[in-house]
Amino acid sequence: MIPMLLTFTALAADPLPDLAANSSRVSCEAPATAKIAKLMPGAEQFYSGAFRVDGARVEGVERRYTWANSTWKAQGGLKHGDDCVDVWKVAGQKTAPHKCEDCAFGLVLQGDIDTTATTCERRLTADGNHFKTAYDVKVAADGTFEIFFTSGKPLAKGKQIDGAYAWMSDQGCVWF
Numbered sequence: 001m002i003p004m005l006l007t008f009t010a011l012a013a014d015p016l017p018d019l020a021a022n023s024s025r026v027s028c029e030a031p032a033t034a035k036i037a038k039l040m041p042g043a044e045q046f047y048s049g050a051f052r053v054d055g056a057r058v059e060g061v062e063r064r065y066t067w068a069n070s071t072w073k074a075q076g077g078l079k080h081g082d083d084c085v086d087v088w089k090v091a092g093q094k095t096a097p098h099k100c101e102d103c104a105f106g107l108v109l110q111g112d113i114d115t116t117a118t119t120c121e122r123r124l125t126a127d128g129n130h131f132k133t134a135y136d137v138k139v140a141a142d143g144t145f146e147i148f149f150t151s152g153k154p155l156a157k158g159k160q161i162d163g164a165y166a167w168m169s170d171q172g173c174v175w176f
Contacts, residue, residue, distance in 0.1 A: 018063070047156065062087075090110065103148070146158075
């Protein structure tokens with residue numbers, strides 16, 4: 001087991017790219033059905049992140065975007081605005097791949113919520129203020145890459161930008 005110390009240094013001090021910054025929204029406006037007389041409250045939700053590798057050390061950021069639909073906005077679903085983002089600072093180690101045989105490397109990361117950058121209400125992050133996770137990273141010759149959970153399930157696709165690995169998951173809808 002690799003000991004993990006959550007420390008942030010100059011490695012992640014430079015601004016990290018955010019692939020979500022220019023993403024377009026998917027429609028999370030649920031149509032009414034015979035059983036539901038009005039539209040359902042919900043939100044578009046997805047993850048993005050970026051990290052830098054220095055030898056075996058990895059530092060970066062992970063974000064969860066929550067973009068409210070019109071019904072949730074009308075119901076006052078997000079008290080601090082219509083949309084929000086949770087931000088975690090991540091640090092850890094570059095490792096051998098965990099289960100992915102054709103992956104270039106693995107990651108073992110610990111994340112802590114960045115309360116200065118997070119705009120979502122505490123109730124949305126109460127169960128995720130801190131986390132530990134592991135990923136496998138498959139890198140293509142053109143610099144694009146895929147991130148997988150150690151179960152083999154895909155998490156995201158990304159590309160290398162200015163020495164950082166920037167990624168974004170698929171966008172999807174959550175309903176309340």
